[in-house]
Amino acid sequence: MAYTLWKHRNDMLFNDVRRELSKLWEAGIKLADDFKEAQQPTLLGTNSREAGETVAVFRWQQPARGLVKVNVDASFRKEENYGAAGVVGRHGNGEFLGAGFQRNPHVNNPLLAEGLAMRTGLEFAWKNKWRRVIMESDSKEFVLCLQGEYKTPNKLQLIVGDILYLAQDMEVQFHHISRVSNNVAHTVAHWDHGVSMEMQWLHHPPYWLIVALLHDIVFLFRHFLSILEQILLSLVIFMISYRLVKKGV
Incomplete structure (x- = not known):
């Protein structure tokens, strides 16, 4: 997100190009998603977005609602x-x-x-x-x-x-x-x-299965917290960077 805003700042100063705030936000989110996906190690799996596509799956993932x-x-x-x-x-x-x-x-x-x-x-x-x-x-x-x-x-x-x-x-x-x-x-x-x-x-x-079940649940909880943390951090960076852009710093 910070990189997207910094790039927009340079476009404003040197190329006189201005973009809507919503477009900047979408571009920043897409860049972050692309980076995260690129960092995933390759591991074959068939629970992918399209048939035949391989994705990295290292922990149990929850199914969609109703499944x-x-x-x-x-x-x-x-x-x-x-x-x-x-x-x-x-x-x-x-x-x-x-x-x-x-x-x-x-x-x-x-x-x-x-x-x-x-x-x-x-x-x-x-x-x-x-x-x-x-x-x-x-x-x-x-x-x-x-x-x-x-x-x-x-x-x-x-x-x-x-x-x-x-x-x-x-x-x-x-x-x-x-x-x-x-x-x-x-x-x-x-x-x-x-x-x-x-x-x-x-x-x-059964009692002997509880630890393995908890391991998967803890991972889901940690994954949720990680996403929430990233969103909050992105919002903070966005607000600070946007103010800098508005001031033309």
Whole structure:
């Protein structure tokens, strides 16, 4: 913002060019947004503004109003020939809606375990009457299969077909995210395998999941404070700089 006003000052003094205050503000905001976006490290993700676009996502991000975000993850034990699915559903403010754990026997590869986790998550959403959902997984290969961007291997065709069939009566988006963003579902998927074949927690999370949930909520709160701080700072700089411009300093 300060740079925009300083540039306008120079245009006034040396080129006799004057712009409306609202145009200066818009230009300053756009410049700040472009700079912030340029500083983001590259990390592949499919929850982007346009199909196929990649964005940097390092933490869990809240869904838009009216949507439920369902994170899924899988664990795989090759020696014991089974996998497990972890599912977590949350509202846009980070509110915990429910979580599920399910052991899946006769699983012989990790990608199949990821597919079963996605199906478990979609079934969990349906049972809880979440009809508008964003399904997130850190398995890029499997998400690309669901999006039709990757040729589905024969071993996954049945599970992909099941998921797409379940999704027909729902409003569903399939997104790939980073492992860091998927930490809560990861925690559920790696819960003690020997306890039960299937467990569910609705409205109130289990004690061992609270820390991971709070971590995401704290990040959202810090992100909000950071935005608020930037806005207030920009306003202060804008007022000071504008007065200097008016005085022709």
